[in-house]
Amino acid sequence: MKKIQIDHHHSPVKYISYIVGFVLSIATTLLAYFFVVNELFSKNVLIYVVMGIAVVQLVVQLVFFLHLGRGNRWKVITFAFAVLVVLIVVVGSLWIMQNLDYNMMQMSPDQMTEYMNANEGI
């Protein structure tokens, strides 16, 4: 078979990188699953543990599979910007909706209508 010549202008990606990434992502998935199924912590703690493990997995995949940081610098910059937008969208939505829930919580639907009539001019 004729081999084609590919030039590696960056250091070539190695098998070991994919194998380490694969093992780590399987291990972290099983770990998160194990924690949740066996309810090792209280629910509130568990939520943060699962979130933490998800972030670790994100980093593992970015480093070992996507090789972020190799090649064009703009990749890192656009990635950082995307993370910022994602956080604003997700955290912002939750924050706003929680606030609305909090403000409306003590009211019955009739009271809410009255409140809105009085305050919002509807």
Place this chain on the structure above:
Amino acid sequence: MTRAEEEVAMYEKKTLGFWIYLMTDCVLFAALFATFAVLRNATAGGPGGPELFDLPFVLVETLILLTSSFTIGMALLGSVRGLKKQTLVWLFVTFALGIVFLSMELYEFMVLIGEGHGPQQSAFLSAYFTLVATHGIHIAVGLLWMAVVIVRLLRHDFKKTDVNRLALLGLFWHFLDIIWIFIFSFVYLIGGMA
């Protein structure tokens, strides 16, 4: 610039362009995740995550997708080294794993809808179906793309442009893997807690 250098520069540009597309896709998924998070308790008297989700089933789905992310990496490494056979074998494995993943997801949807828990039952289920199915559609498009790459490799000689194309497909596939990890963690694990 020599022709080879021009090609490298062009490929770098394409990779960055594709990367920026992936980042905008992140924002799309962020909106869907935020919607799901806000509506997670809006079950309209119907069942919520703990009653509906079959965690062992989803764990198998996750492991299959993670494995496919690894196997496409193997295909890419094969192609970088100019090994056509290795590339094709790993691509076939990835394709098969992708099909299994997608079938499992469709089966899960069919079971839910069959039991009357379709997207129209509650805001929670609407958000769930929208988020997970959007990921599923991406996987389906990825599989189509992969099929095109496989057919090209089977019918034509191995060219450098094939390697570049495969590298972009690899990026897309790893990206979908990352999105799924977040679906698994936030929707199924956290959303499935009693």
